[in-house]
Amino acid sequence: MHPFRSQTCADLTKANVGDTVRLSGWVHRIRDHGGVLFIDLRDHYGITQVLCDGDSPVFAEVEKVRSEWCIRIDGTVKARDESLINPKLPTGEVEVYIRDMEVLGAADELPLIVFGDQEYPEETRLRYRYLDLRREAMQRNMTLRSDVVASIRKRMWDKGFREFQTPIITASSPEGARDFLVPSRLHPGKFYALPQAPQQFKQLIMVSGFDKYFQIAPCFRDEDPRADRSPTDFYQLDMEMSFVEQEDVFGTIQPVVQGIFEEFGNGAKVDSDWPRISYADAAMWYGTDKPDLRNPIKMQNVSEHFRGSGFAIFAKLLEQDGTEIRAIPAPKGGSRKFCDRMNAFAQKEGLPGMGYIFWRAGAEGMEAAGPLAKNIGPERTEAIRQQLGLDVGDAAFFLGGKPSVFEGVAGRARVVIGEELGLTEKDRFAFAWIVDFPMYEKDDESGEIDFSHNPFSMPQGGMEALEGDPLDVLGYQYDLACNGYELISGAIRNHKLEIMYKAFELAGYPADEVEKRFGGMVNAFKFGAPPHGGCAAGIDRIVMLLADEANIREVIMFPMNQRAEDLMMQAPSEPMSDQLMELGLRVIPQDD
Numbered sequence: 001m002h003p004f005r006s007q008t009c010a011d012l013t014k015a016n017v018g019d020t021v022r023l024s025g026w027v028h029r030i031r032d033h034g035g036v037l038f039i040d041l042r043d044h045y046g047i048t049q050v051l052c053d054g055d056s057p058v059f060a061e062v063e064k065v066r067s068e069w070c071i072r073i074d075g076t077v078k079a080r081d082e083s084l085i086n087p088k089l090p091t092g093e094v095e096v097y098i099r100d101m102e103v104l105g106a107a108d109e110l111p112l113i114v115f116g117d118q119e120y121p122e123e124t125r126l127r128y129r130y131l132d133l134r135r136e137a138m139q140r141n142m143t144l145r146s147d148v149v150a151s152i153r154k155r156m157w158d159k160g161f162r163e164f165q166t167p168i169i170t171a172s173s174p175e176g177a178r179d180f181l182v183p184s185r186l187h188p189g190k191f192y193a194l195p196q197a198p199q200q201f202k203q204l205i206m207v208s209g210f211d212k213y214f215q216i217a218p219c220f221r222d223e224d225p226r227a228d229r230s231p232t233d234f235y236q237l238d239m240e241m242s243f244v245e246q247e248d249v250f251g252t253i254q255p256v257v258q259g260i261f262e263e264f265g266n267g268a269k270v271d272s273d274w275p276r277i278s279y280a281d282a283a284m285w286y287g288t289d290k291p292d293l294r295n296p297i298k299m300q301n302v303s304e305h306f307r308g309s310g311f312a313i314f315a316k317l318l319e320q321d322g323t324e325i326r327a328i329p330a331p332k333g334g335s336r337k338f339c340d341r342m343n344a345f346a347q348k349e350g351l352p353g354m355g356y357i358f359w360r361a362g363a364e365g366m367e368a369a370g371p372l373a374k375n376i377g378p379e380r381t382e383a384i385r386q387q388l389g390l391d392v393g394d395a396a397f398f399l400g401g402k403p404s405v406f407e408g409v410a411g412r413a414r415v416v417i418g419e420e421l422g423l424t425e426k427d428r429f430a431f432a433w434i435v436d437f438p439m440y441e442k443d444d445e446s447g448e449i450d451f452s453h454n455p456f457s458m459p460q461g462g463m464e465a466l467e468g469d470p471l472d473v474l475g476y477q478y479d480l481a482c483n484g485y486e487l488i489s490g491a492i493r494n495h496k497l498e499i500m501y502k503a504f505e506l507a508g509y510p511a512d513e514v515e516k517r518f519g520g521m522v523n524a525f526k527f528g529a530p531p532h533g534g535c536a537a538g539i540d541r542i543v544m545l546l547a548d549e550a551n552i553r554e555v556i557m558f559p560m561n562q563r564a565e566d567l568m569m570q571a572p573s574e575p576m577s578d579q580l581m582e583l584g585l586r587v588i589p590q591d592d
Helices: 122-127 136-158 199-207 246-264 279-286 312-317 336-348 371-388 403-420 497-506 511-517 519-527 539-546 577-583
Strands: 020-032 037-042 047-052 070-079 094-105 180-183 191-194 212-220 233-242 276-278 324-330 355-362 365-369 395-401 431-435 440-442 449-451 477-482 485-492 532-538
Touching: 020 047, 020 094, 136 212, 136 233, 136 246, 136 539, 199 212, 199 233, 199 519, 199 532, 233 246, 233 539, 246 431, 246 477, 246 485, 246 532, 246 539, 276 279, 279 403, 279 431, 312 395, 324 371, 324 403, 336 355, 336 395, 336 403, 355 371, 365 371, 371 395, 395 403, 477 532, 485 539, 497 511, 497 519, 511 519, 532 539
Parallel strands: 047 094, 276 431
Antiparallel strands: 020 037, 020 070, 037 047, 070 094, 180 191, 212 233, 233 532, 324 395, 355 365, 355 395, 431 477, 440 449, 477 485, 485 532
């Protein structure tokens, strides 16, 4: 017999009754029924109930075991009494009578309990991640992640892509986040960077004549943490194709992503119609470039109804350049109680409040109520109602000013309204391509122009587009949004040197700076670069959605905490003095 097990803890059935078996695993739960000890023995595959009474030669030893001890047992498979069958377990018809036992690994007192669904502070969970990972939900999430990655690889190979690995130690590249820098021992004073993405390398693979590339790529960005973003590293499905336009990329990646969600989505509806929404429309309708289309609410510009109206706050606001008033329709939200709740939400977001109108049945038919309705009068109120398509029992909320200031709050308000009124459809994955991103943005304080998205994207209109106002230039850039998250970002690349030089010049990078920072790609583009494009899909976010988790750390094996610390491995740590000397570095103490 194998030294540790003849079967796993998920294998035994009624067909094994009478067999002598050997199992190894962890003590999941112990129950003492008056001199008979019942143990749920758990391994990665499942649970088997084993028992021991006073007649067993190892009863005294079994009495000593505690939760999460790792043990090996030998025993005889017996059928459970009909009344004791556990239909929730694949092994629920049998149990194993222990004849022999060996303790493979005893456990100290546990800082967190593996059995059950108890909540523990994140610090405890991350410090003892190896215990946290033993819990059923975490085993399920990590298995899901592994299966998703395996399925993605198969789907990409089936589409004619080949997987290539790109360097982890490379040069710094502007990808919109801070680099992690690595000092060079052989070249004192110089630094490598961990790649924020394999951006330049995958483009160089296209220049090298490989038509289709993909990689499950680790990426490193020194970012502030969020619930849907790791502060240090993440994995993405990275892909690139030659001789393609935007629609070719969409047509290639949609079956892969849609298939993954259909395969692992637990029966939830997976939309097959992925609309194209311009960045400008997404901002207008949803207040975000990653809208949740399960929520049917679309915001609208209602400025004309308030221009010159009796509501002085909005009327005066609209006299300023670049301002507008937007309405958030709220079907079924027509009660003062709900309107007051949303007003309180706006105040928590740092605004004075949100104007609102709600429509109710009156003595003479439908009537509009709320402070705004009284100020602007029945004609304007009725025009707003008709524009928004609302009826009795509905409401609308209003925010005004420069869109860049209030858009984010409006988008969050839309989400809250959809959730509270039951408008957001659950058990559905709703996708949308967000397209026509602006190439550039202006810093409000300095007035300087910089890239707003991927700097290597082809501008729509090519060189001609770059001759006008940079803020009017759109790029062949696109994101895929799903249920309020960005899952994919990509672009058709700028493969023409003269356009690349001009594009970077507008963002403040002279030609010599471009050659210095991107010399490898600049030189490569001198030797016949093909038109190419691609995208990258966030593995962590995909699995987070499929696992129905709200925090990305629930689907990462060993994540950092909110302060970018690994509590288990105690990283980051202080280097030893000889390490610093070897690298020619000195640490300057920082004031607290």
